[in-house]
Amino acid sequence: MSNAITVTGLEKNYGTIRALDGIDFSISGGEVVGLLGPNGAGKSTAMKIMTGFISATGGSVSIFGKDILSNPIGVKNHLGYLPEAAPLYPEMTVGNYLKFIAEVRHLGAAEAKRAIDRVLTRCDLRDRTQQSIGTLSKGLKQRVGLAQAMVHDPDILILDEPTSGLDPNQIQEIRRLIRE
Numbered sequence: 001m002s003n004a005i006t007v008t009g010l011e012k013n014y015g016t017i018r019a020l021d022g023i024d025f026s027i028s029g030g031e032v033v034g035l036l037g038p039n040g041a042g043k044s045t046a047m048k049i050m051t052g053f054i055s056a057t058g059g060s061v062s063i064f065g066k067d068i069l070s071n072p073i074g075v076k077n078h079l080g081y082l083p084e085a086a087p088l089y090p091e092m093t094v095g096n097y098l099k100f101i102a103e104v105r106h107l108g109a110a111e112a113k114r115a116i117d118r119v120l121t122r123c124d125l126r127d128r129t130q131q132s133i134g135t136l137s138k139g140l141k142q143r144v145g146l147a148q149a150m151v152h153d154p155d156i157l158i159l160d161e162p163t164s165g166l167d168p169n170q171i172q173e174i175r176r177l178i179r180e
Contacts, residue, residue: 004029009059019045050082080154086145090134105152119147139170
């Protein structure tokens with residue numbers, strides 16, 4: 001199987017601080033991979049570069065053979081991303097937020113409805129569609145964040161610390177979702 005993600009010579013400098021120093025790796029389709037290292041090792045930085053949210057100082061990232069710099073929209077269509085701090089709007093309801101994300105992802109009305117129904121079921125949020133995100137527990141907010149990352153049915157999910165701060169039951173639930 002060909003590589004879903006190829007990272008070659010990836011470097012990132014923040015002024016005089018070198019966050020990434022020429023890392024290389026590849027990931028095949030269907031794999032669940034974790035980036036391990038101490039705080040400040042560059043894990044989140046690498047994920048932000050892989051998803052096109054920040055640029056690299058050097059090196060390259062390709063997703064299914066497409067370079068993130070030369071084809072950012074084409075690459076992002078393959079990706080679902082849940083950053084460490086989920087991009088949620090606390091005043092919105094779960095249902096309206098997912099509709100908003102589907103619009104941002106340019107899903108047509110019928111496709112958006114099917115996609116939202118799918119992620120509501122998958123993330124066990126069907127009974128929360130009318131609830132404001134700001135009133136949800138941390139675990140439910142993580143599920144909403146995961147739902148937004150999955151709404152366009154991406155080929156690759158990139159999750160930055162998806163279980164951080166969750167209780168043991170919530171951690172098990174998020175891990176189950178990831179395995180699926």
